[in-house]
Amino acid sequence: MSDLILHHYPMSPFAEKIRAVLGYKQLAYQSVLMPRVMPKPELQALTGGYRRAPVLQIGADVYCDTALICDVLEHRASTPTLYPPAVKGATRIIAQWADTSLFWAAMAYNLSPKGAAALFAGTPEAVAKAFVQDRAAMAVGMTRLRPGDATAAYRSYLRRLANMLSDQPYLLGDAPSLADFSAYHPLWFSRVINPVMADILDATPGLLPWMDSIAAFGHGRPAELSPLDAIAVAAANTPAPLADEPFVDEHGIPLGSRVTVTPEIFGHEATEGELLAATRMHYTLRRQDERAGTLHVHFPRIGYVLRKAEG
Incomplete structure (x- = not known):
């Protein structure tokens, strides 16, 4: 069984983008259907607030936004590539x-x-x-x-x-x-x-x-998984070690700070956690959930706003 878990719903355009990429790369994954509208308690147990579709989960690591998800899938299966070198x-x-x-x-x-x-x-x-x-x-x-x-x-x-x-x-x-x-x-x-x-x-x-x-690329090889089972997968795993990438400080917010990450223009639900990484390309927050345990939630830098948490 694949460790890739895609949280999505059928009529979501951005989810279709990732389903098509999974088809292009012929990847197997577990498919978790989320509600189209709020509330989304199972998804937000994993993300800490983020509610847009799709979300990619690998164990206790949660990846938000299709730009970042595509990078993760490219790392998983570099051929055929999404980024022709030229x-x-x-x-x-x-x-x-x-x-x-x-x-x-x-x-x-x-x-x-x-x-x-x-x-x-x-x-x-x-x-x-x-x-x-x-x-x-x-x-x-x-x-x-x-x-x-x-x-x-x-x-x-x-x-x-x-x-x-x-x-x-x-x-x-x-x-x-x-x-x-x-x-x-x-x-x-x-x-x-x-x-x-x-x-x-x-x-x-x-x-x-x-x-x-x-x-014609299709949607890869999905297998159904329930939202509660996806939470259980997170609880049974620990986040993967972070890559050794330089800290890129554009905000004057040190690592270890309590922060929020919020989408820039659409969907205002903030994810709060401890800032573990701020690289050239992405942020990583560590957060705790009573059902899902310790999680690393990852966001791309572009399109997201990083702030110190209030209080």
Whole structure:
């Protein structure tokens, strides 16, 4: 049985990104389904607050955000690579753009009045209302695109992606990279989860074979695991030793301090713990949970805010 545990839910675009990466690398993993909306007590027993999907667990180590999860999976299985050496920098830059600008334009388009009506057709009113309220709470303080502006931006982004694919099978050449998986998942939501909105893809038909090629990788080799069993796995393990990487102090907060890490723009649940590592790329916090035991929770630096804990 694989020690990789993926916490996710089926309609999550970012979870689809990681499922596709697992398929590309043909990795086995244990699949834990989480609720779409709060409360998420089993997940937060592991993360200490973070609630977004997906989360990767390996024993008592918990990895938040798909950018970091992809690095962990690359370390686990370096072939086939997500970061072709000749385009490694461009891969990360395009992936970050796709996970932010492209994603938010796509979701504002998909959740326009027409899209929302289709997405929740046949759903009990209370369930739809809970979803809308949950996402509104996550987006407090965030500037969101209006449907018309989102549609215009999304169309432009689709044309740019199609241009990149006009004479090559993948965005940066003959082989997939993280750029492809990051650009794929917002379009997947339009095409697969909310197909009423998929006609926006009609003007860029060259994207469809590329999407089909990503989908053809599948989702790896999942095996079902319950949320409570995932907590038991954490409790039965100790966190792995940290890599010997230099401490990069950008905040004047020494290691060993009580800190919080919070997503920068979407989802404001903070994770509190002892700062064990602050490297060039990520933070690691040690925390205790009465059910899951001692955990190391890892975050990328980009997209997250580190602060001293209050009190």
